[in-house]
Amino acid sequence: MPNVQSVERALTILNKLSEYPEGIQITRLAEQVGLTKSTLHRLLATLSNLNYVAKDEETDKYRLGLQVLYLSRNLLNDSSIVSVARPYLRKLGQEVNETIHLCIEDNGEVLYIDKIESNQAVQMYSRIGSRAPVYCTGVGKVLLSDMNEERVNEILAHTEFIPKTPTTITSKEALLAEITQVNKQGYALDNAENEAVIRCIAAPIYNHTGHIVASFSISGPSNRVTEEAIQTNLIDKVKQYTKEISKNLGYQGTYK
Numbered sequence: 001m002p003n004v005q006s007v008e009r010a011l012t013i014l015n016k017l018s019e020y021p022e023g024i025q026i027t028r029l030a031e032q033v034g035l036t037k038s039t040l041h042r043l044l045a046t047l048s049n050l051n052y053v054a055k056d057e058e059t060d061k062y063r064l065g066l067q068v069l070y071l072s073r074n075l076l077n078d079s080s081i082v083s084v085a086r087p088y089l090r091k092l093g094q095e096v097n098e099t100i101h102l103c104i105e106d107n108g109e110v111l112y113i114d115k116i117e118s119n120q121a122v123q124m125y126s127r128i129g130s131r132a133p134v135y136c137t138g139v140g141k142v143l144l145s146d147m148n149e150e151r152v153n154e155i156l157a158h159t160e161f162i163p164k165t166p167t168t169i170t171s172k173e174a175l176l177a178e179i180t181q182v183n184k185q186g187y188a189l190d191n192a193e194n195e196a197v198i199r200c201i202a203a204p205i206y207n208h209t210g211h212i213v214a215s216f217s218i219s220g221p222s223n224r225v226t227e228e229a230i231q232t233n234l235i236d237k238v239k240q241y242t243k244e245i246s247k248n249l250g251y252q253g254t255y256k
Contacts, residue, residue, distance in 0.1 A: 009035065010043055014052060014064065018129075023061025081214045082114050085205060085245045089116050089216060092241050096234065098220035103139040104213065106131075108155040110140045118220070132194060135159055135175050136168050138202030139215040141188035145179050146204065146212035152179075165196040186256030187238055189230070192222055199225040203238035208250025216241070
């Protein structure tokens with residue numbers, strides 16, 4: 001069944017606006033979504049009337065409106081994964097004083113569903129609801145590690161292996177080899193593969209059926225999240241919290 005054009009256009013606009021939290025002017029937005037200014041203006045007017053879009057009258061920039069937040073008010077708060085994991089991840093964040101992310105897989109990408117900030121002077125720029133590739137993130141590798149071969153191949157067939165940093169994995173073969181290693185050791189690393197100065201260690205969260213339903217990570221500048229810190233402290237930390245969170249989701253199996 002074909003998409004309804006006006007609905008598809010409206011959702012395309014909202015998706016594009018989500019990439020510009022500070023707003024974007026209509027001329028540039030029209031270029032981004034491939035619509036004429038007149039068509040775009042009509043759609044923005046309707047979205048603005050319904051509070052899905054807001055316009056800054058001083059800068060003439062459009063951004064997402066608060067109605068989008070209202071729609072999602074129960075989506076994350078009522079998630080059993082978020083509600084169960086949050087107190088443990090807060091405790092973990094206090095112990096290591098680095099940024100903690102909680103993520104799931106959605107449409108072949110990593111989706112950030114919770115974040116615990118550190119109180120360090122240098123912090124990570126990331127937002128709940130943002131997305132990242134699976135191939136260059138520790139959380140993505142963990143999530144891939146529990147999928148069957150068909151699902152992994154489906155995701156990787158639509159993955160462009162962009163070399164974001166000098167250490168980014170740039171081939172399916174290399175990624176599959178690393179996923180095998182993740183399965184053996186019970187955690188994954190992002191060795192400055194997504195951002196040049198950020199290193200992460202990620203671990204799984206299992207549900208009562210024994211499947212990985214989420215992944216969490218400790219992330220920070222590579223001069224703080226060092227290879228030594230990972231080996232001497234952080235591996236044990238993530239494995240400890242994998243057990244504690246998974247147990248509260250009903251998992252009774254063994255851990256790596």
